[in-house]
Amino acid sequence: MINRGRPVIHTSPETAARMQEELDRKIEELQKQTTNSSLANSFPAWDLNPPAILVRRRSTKL
Amino acid sequence: MSDQVVSRADLSGINSSLRSLDRTLDTINNNLHAVSQQVAAVSLQVNAVEQQVELTKNDLDKLTAEFREFVRQDAMMKNLQLAETRLVKIRQELENKYGHYEEVRRRAIGILQAVDSSLVRKETIELASEEQLLAAPRYWLAPCLVALSAWLNDNRELAEKAVIEALRRDDEKTSLFFALVTRRGGRYQSSSAWLERYLGQQDPNELKREIVVLVDGFSNGIFGLEARKRCGVLIKNWLDELSQKPGFVEAQREQWKNALLAKTERLDPSKFPHLQQYSPTWPQLQQALEGAHLHDIIFQYFNFILMQEVVPTKDLAAAVDQLLDILVREFDTEELPLRRDERLNELIIQQDGDKEAAQHLFDNEKLVEEKLDFTQLLTNFAMYPDESNASVATQKLAVALSKEWIKDAHRDLTAENRNAVPLDVEIQLDDWTGVSRDGSNEAELVGQLDQHLQNKKREALKKNRLGFGNWLALAAGAGFFYFGLETTFLLVLSVICVLVFVYGLFKQRKNKKNIEKAFAELFENHKQILLAVLSDIVDYRREYEAADANAGKIEEVLDPVTPEQYVYSTHDSARTVI
Numbered sequence: 001m002i003n004r005g006r007p008v009i010h011t012s013p014e015t016a017a018r019m020q021e022e023l024d025r026k027i028e029e030l031q032k033q034t035t036n037s038s039l040a041n042s043f044p045a046w047d048l049n050p051p052a053i054l055v056r057r058r059s060t061k062l
Numbered sequence: 063m064s065d066q067v068v069s070r071a072d073l074s075g076i077n078s079s080l081r082s083l084d085r086t087l088d089t090i091n092n093n094l095h096a097v098s099q100q101v102a103a104v105s106l107q108v109n110a111v112e113q114q115v116e117l118t119k120n121d122l123d124k125l126t127a128e129f130r131e132f133v134r135q136d137a138m139m140k141n142l143q144l145a146e147t148r149l150v151k152i153r154q155e156l157e158n159k160y161g162h163y164e165e166v167r168r169r170a171i172g173i174l175q176a177v178d179s180s181l182v183r184k185e186t187i188e189l190a191s192e193e194q195l196l197a198a199p200r201y202w203l204a205p206c207l208v209a210l211s212a213w214l215n216d217n218r219e220l221a222e223k224a225v226i227e228a229l230r231r232d233d234e235k236t237s238l239f240f241a242l243v244t245r246r247g248g249r250y251q252s253s254s255a256w257l258e259r260y261l262g263q264q265d266p267n268e269l270k271r272e273i274v275v276l277v278d279g280f281s282n283g284i285f286g287l288e289a290r291k292r293c294g295v296l297i298k299n300w301l302d303e304l305s306q307k308p309g310f311v312e313a314q315r316e317q318w319k320n321a322l323l324a325k326t327e328r329l330d331p332s333k334f335p336h337l338q339q340y341s342p343t344w345p346q347l348q349q350a351l352e353g354a355h356l357h358d359i360i361f362q363y364f365n366f367i368l369m370q371e372v373v374p375t376k377d378l379a380a381a382v383d384q385l386l387d388i389l390v391r392e393f394d395t396e397e398l399p400l401r402r403d404e405r406l407n408e409l410i411i412q413q414d415g416d417k418e419a420a421q422h423l424f425d426n427e428k429l430v431e432e433k434l435d436f437t438q439l440l441t442n443f444a445m446y447p448d449e450s451n452a453s454v455a456t457q458k459l460a461v462a463l464s465k466e467w468i469k470d471a472h473r474d475l476t477a478e479n480r481n482a483v484p485l486d487v488e489i490q491l492d493d494w495t496g497v498s499r500d501g502s503n504e505a506e507l508v509g510q511l512d513q514h515l516q517n518k519k520r521e522a523l524k525k526n527r528l529g530f531g532n533w534l535a536l537a538a539g540a541g542f543f544y545f546g547l548e549t550t551f552l553l554v555l556s557v558i559c560v561l562v563f564v565y566g567l568f569k570q571r572k573n574k575k576n577i578e579k580a581f582a583e584l585f586e587n588h589k590q591i592l593l594a595v596l597s598d599i600v601d602y603r604r605e606y607e608a609a610d611a612n613a614g615k616i617e618e619v620l621d622p623v624t625p626e627q628y629v630y631s632t633h634d635s636a637r638t639v640i
Contacts, residue, residue, distance in 0.1 A: 007533060019371075027283030027290075027374055034284070034379035035248035038180045044216040047252040048209065048244070050237060050259045 138415030145410035150620040152404045160397045162197040166204050169194050170390045173207055174243075177214065187211045195224075201394060202232035206239050234263050235389060238272075241285070242386035250286030253547050256283050258292050266300040268433035274451065277439075281455040282374040294459060300436055301463055311467070314437060316470035321445040328354055337598040340591060343488045347602060353479035355608035360472065361615040364436055364461060367444070368623060372455040376500045385495065440464050462623045469620055476613045483606065489595050491588045501599035503591075511588055519581040532566035535559040 141351055156164075169190060176182035191207035198204040209224035209408070228236040239255035257280060263274065280293040304310055329352050331338075338344050393401045405427070409420035442450040445462035452460065489496045489507070495516045496507045539559030547554020 023283070023372055024287060026372075027287055030283070030374045030376065030379065031248065031250065031286065034376060034383075036178050036247075038245045039177055039243075039246055040248040042177060042180065042184070042214050043247050043249060044213070044218075046218060047249055048213045048221055048225065048240065049252050049255050050240070051222075051229070 116582075124252075140415070141410055141417050142415035145407040145415065149404065149407040149411065152400055152407065156404065158396065158399050160394070161204075162194075163201050163394055163397060166194045166198045166201055166207070167391060170203050170207055171387075173211070174386070174390065177210070178246075179591070184211065184215045186373050188215050188217075200231065200396070202228055202235050203390065205231065205237055209240075210243060232394075234260060235392075237263065238389055239386070242382065242389065243490060245285055245381060246386065251288060253285050254289035254292055257289050258296060261293055261296050264300075266297075266304055266436035269436055269439065270433065271432070273390070273436075274439065275381050275385055277443075277459070278451070278453050278456045279378060282372065282378050282453055284374065284382050286387050297436070298463060300500055304437065311470075314464075314467040315470050315474060317437065318467045319474055321441050322356070322360055322468070322471055322475060324445070325363060326356050327359060328352065329355070334598045334602055336591065336594040337487070337602060340489055340491060340595050341487055342490055343484045343486075346482065346484045347487065350479060350483040351602065351606055351609065353475065353482070354606050354612075356475070356479075357472075357609060357612035357616060361619055364456070364468075365619050367454070367457045367461055368619065370454045370458075372453075372458070374455070377451075378453060437464075444468075461620070465620045465623055469617055472484045472613075472616045476610075481608070487602075489592065491591055494588070496592070498599055499598060500603050501596040504596050507592055507596070508589055511592060512585060515581055515585045515588070519577060522577045522581070523574060526570055526577060528563075528566050528570055532563050535562035535566070539563060 173182075173190065174185055176187060188208075188211040191204075192213040195204040195208050206230035207222045209221045209228060212218075212221035212224055225236070225240075228239075237256050239261035241253050241260055244250075244253035244256060257276070261276070277297070280289045283290050285293070303607065329348055334344075334347075341347070361415060406420060406424050409423050410417055413419040413423070439450070440460040440463055443452040443456050447453075447457050464481055486497045486499055489498060491511070496510055498507060536559065539556045539562075542552045542556035542559060546556055
């Protein structure tokens with residue numbers, strides 16, 4: 001499980017940006033693969049969003 | 063001589079009496095024999111009775127067992143009949159009160175499948191949904207279906223109205239329903255808004271198990287990039303809120319300390335063999351060194367998690383999708399008391415009326431419904447990913463969110479470990495004890511060991527002296543010689559006594575040499591061992607120092623990690639955890 005040989009790497013800003021882009025690309029790819037195209041095509045152009053009213057917390061012990 | 067004549071005695075009477083007595087004795091004997099026979103007969107009868115009693119007892123035991131079994135069976139049979147009757151009644155009640163809910167659920171599944179496959183016209187779906195709304199006036203799922211079908215039919219006004227009604231009936235479930243449906247339909251912006259609304263209603267002290275899948279889902283981007291960012295920040299707020307609870311921070315420290323300590327690895331048993339064998343301080347030394355090695359283990363563990371690449375998988379998307387199925391099939395809160403009764407009675411029937419076994423199974427099933435504490439979830443995600451089914455992204459998020467507690471717990475462990483390192487190492491060689499701090503006092507210890515063995519040698523030599531017998535032999539020899547100058551026998555005795563004394567003297571000298579030799583060997587041997595132990599101490603101190611120096615690496619690896627970075631990579635120089 002643990003790879004003791006690998007050093008701590010302080011990623012440079014450029015590498016971080018590249019990794020983020022790579023991850024974004026993977027997520028978008030997965031989104032395409034896991035979206036139900038039939039359902040997606042049935043929806044009209046507008047989004048059904050929740051109303052912007054204050055959400056009440058179910059319960060709290062605080 | 064006497065002239066008296068003694069006449070013959072007449073013993074016939076006595077004879078007669080004796081004969082009579084003999085006859086009487088015979089009679090008694092016969093009677094005794096008869097009594098004995100009767101006793102034997104009675105004994106046989108008693109034995110027979112005893113056997114019968116034993117048989118009866120066995121029969122009775124068997125009967126009791128059968129009776130008890132009968133009573134148990136009877137009770138089980140009654141339980142079974144009662145459970146069957148109750149089940150019918152409960153189901154009737156469920157049918158009367160919530161039958162339409164079941165119908166709505168079936169329709170909901172049908173509608174979702176129809177929508178997924180585009181096999182049914184949108185108008186039919188809308189009509190079916192509206193019918194359900196009329197049939198189930200209090201159920202949250204009915205207006206959800208109306209809203210969904212209205213949305214599909216581009217009827218915005220109706221869709222929004224239905225959504226308001228669904229939220230009024232059950233805000234939490236409606237929010238989750240639309241978060242999942244919109245995700246399935248690829249409307250990620252909307253999905254993110256619904257998911258945020260759902261998470262916003264959760265109590266971080268009592269989370270449902272589905273939250274595990276949802277956290278795993280959004281942290282892997284299953285709900286889109288926007289949700290990854292927004293929900294990550296939202297659950298960070300949960301922690302800020304939880305942190306205000308009195309004693310919370312201390313409890314977290316303790317929880318993380320235990321989780322970190324669980325990573326401790328046993329020291330290689332072949333290391334420091336002389337210390338292990340000759341130092342009574344070894345158990346403390348061993349524990350301290352294992353604690354020092356823990357720094358590197360923890361560092362490697364977190365470094366490994368943070369360096370791994372996040373690869374979102376289809377399985378995660380499937381698990382999130384399955385939640386929609388579960389949500390739609392789930393019983394409503396209103397139905398739950400009756401549904402639980404129904405389940406218990408089903409289990410009683412399944413267990414043939416054994417209420418105890420059924421209750422046990424029922425309690426086990428209820429355990430699955432138990433609520434989870436969010437911080438415990440984070441610890442599980444970060445430290446036990448296999449058991450908690452946490453993906454790499456979720457592990458990263460958990461580490462990022464728990465960073466401060468991990469650091470605090472690690473600081474505590476480090477301080478405790480440093481305090482627990484023994485300053486002085488005790489060395490024990492037979493009955494000699496020495497102390498070394500860093501193995502540098504070799505000459506001093508060798509001197510002490512030498513002194514100790516010299517003292518012991520002196521004592522041994524002291525004991526190796528001529529005994530009283532030897533001195534007596536010498537004195538006797540001298541005496542016999544003085545008095546035996548003219549007697550050969552005494553002269554011979556005198557020679558023998560002197561020989562005994564000389565033999566004793568010879569033996570004492572020989573023993574002295576042996577003792578000196580043995581102590582010289584013992585010193586050499588102990589000195590070698592002592593040097594080996596001191597060498598181990600030097601190695602131990604070096605290894606401890608090197609291992610302890612890794613303590614700082616934990617903060618080095620965790621400091622740059624922030625939940626914000628986790629959810630959205632920044633362009634600064636800090637570590638990225640994407």
